Amino acid sequence: MGSNKLFISEGNTGLYDLRQNFNYKYKSKKGLTREIIHEISEAKNEPQWMLEFRLKSLDIYNSMPIPDWGPDISDLDVKEIITYIDPDSEKKNNWDDVPAEIKETFDSLGIPRAEQESLAGVGAQFDSEIVYQNIRKELLEMGVIYMDMETALKEYEEVIKEHFMKLVPPTDHKFAALHGAVWSGGSFVYVPEGVKVDIPLQSYFRLNAPGAGQFEHTLIIVDKGADLHFIEGCSAPKYSTNNLHAGCVELYVREGARLRYSTIENWSKNMYNLNTKRAQVDKDGIIEWISGSFGSKVSMLYPMSILQGERVRAEFTGITFAAEGQHLDTGAKVVHAAPYTSSNVNSKSIVKDGGHAFYRGLLKILSNASHSKASVSCESLMLDNSSKSDTYPVIDIKNDEVDFGHEARVGRISEQAVYYLMSRGISEEEARAMIVRGFVEPITKELPLEYAVELNNLITLELEGTVG
């Protein structure tokens, strides 16, 4: 009569939603070789310690398994990556190879042709080089350092050596190790004590550096009392035949400083976005994450904040939009490692056309984090019946002096709200779009105007054809 089974695991064991029947198709056939790493390092003219670091990371990469939780990434092809990053490779992208949908999206978003080529990685850097140089002049006057990682490695070697992959070590997970071995491009930003940078810095300018966007490493140090807003990415889809993005972002927020890190990730829908972002915040510091995840086939993205000083505050506001063929596994991790810290995570997700959005969060309050306040809010909006929206927040509390609250909600667009708007003369399609834009508003209002506008356009684009 029924099952005698003692404990139905339902594919979940322990804390991290481990999947029982993971299919290990993934094998590194040709494999990344030490020779290729040597070549990369030589081509960049790197110091010996960086070459050794890369080689050690390669060893770690080869010894680690792929994660047995989360989306299926067994289709990932490392060979493709090797051909891309190999400096000897003759591979060059061609405008004709860029898929039609990408070109259409560019047109719909009103992006000029030359810029389109830049985004598609097929053209020379468009105008942004000039813009970039001008910004640099202004910043230099303030004492702010903003340059690409390769140059920073030469000009600020000691600083880079002290911080590079210390927050996200290569041992963190397999793709952190891969990053350590093949990283290329990215930005280094240093804001001196007390300096408030009033224009947002945008990584968009550096899109065309070799390997740019694929394995870029972003290192930002905001010194005591300083203030910076950094924006990564742009809302236009970035296309590449290389389908892996394993970037790394390390943020150091010193005492009393504030850093706002905004990202709009809209990789093309063939991409595996396995990015790692982590911030370490000292006493009285503030870290704010604004995150929009739109593109890519598979995403595993969990920006993490380590609150290691008293009275640190962390805010995370994120939106994930998963449409057809997309499996976006995103979330936020917050670790309260000091007393009187506070955090607020506000995550929203939208799914449609068979998309799968999975919120995977971690909130850890350590035993010394007394008098902390933490709140997490997850809202999921389902636009049709063929999609999936899951929420899996893990909350681990080891101190009694906490004030913690969590709330999660899943549902569809309220019929009443749609009806109300229609009764005011708005079409059903527009009514739904308005409601979705309203749902996303907490994120768009935190972004500079041009990004907010682009984001709204993107949503309208995504919603086209979704009526009931």
Place this chain on the structure above:
Amino acid sequence: MLLKTISLNNQIESGIDRDGVISKSGALIKSFQPGKLELSSADLKGKIKDEIIDKVLETELKVNRGYYIEIPRGKEIVSPIIINHLINHNHPVINEKNVIMVGKDARVTIVFDYTTEEGLIGIRNGVTELYVEDRSVVNILKLQRQNSLSYSIDGNYATITGKGKVNWFSVELGSNSSITSYITDLKGEGSEGNLSSIYFGNGKREYDFTYTMEHSGPHSISRIDSRGVLKDQAIKKLNGKLKFNQGAIKSRGSESEHVLLLDPTVNSTVIPSIFCEEEDVSGHHAANAGKIKESQLYYLMSRGLSLYEAKKILVEAALNPLIEKIPVDYVKSKIAGEIRRRLET
């Protein structure tokens, strides 16, 4: 009080089939047929010491406790059926298998009360399966108050068809380590599953709870309400899962979890998860954790109450919303007594 209930105390020790028909109430109660339980040790890995898993495996998982209970259609059994299991030195490891079948339009309340002989490391390994049909209402109350050396491994599964309703009451007070799951499959249209969970962890107790409400039927309703207290070095993990399968149109599921932390050395982990494949549903959960508010303690003490009395009132207040719902009085007083005892230290 007990005279009015139907009590079955450890009646079946050797697993021999014996028909027991309690004709007055109309419930059919038989001792369970001897057989074996499956133990998936992979699932318990990390949750419980290997020595304990080994001790259980030594019994070859032969069922030595449990009942087959059948409530015929239309039968309303007014008095609760109370089943006491005292784990004693004759059988320090019990493999308990219960199957409860409730026909249409029936009502029943069944209480399982688990205790252990003083000083004995008792291990209870149990599976309870519940099948509820159209328009029936079933209350299952499990009171776990095994001694602090013992282990409790309990899997509870309910399948509800039609507009059946199950109210689970889980009261976890005892054992050194308790790994419990309540998984409810809301298959029927309009089916309803409610789980009220109360727990008090103190000393070095470890609690690991998995509560799943799976919605398959349209218009199904679920509610998980958990309130607990943690003291000393107690550890608790709670995985509350709300699942909406495609087709569970217009279902509503909600979950709320509150835990009161009485010492800085406790560890509370909660995973309030939602898995949703159906757009026309409403799923909601809320979780919070905190200590007794200083201001409330101070207020009560300023009214002349001792620290102990003030704490007791506030702890009881935290748990009362669920204690009140318990349909069997003697259980309520047992809980109140335990709270008092544990706050005294």
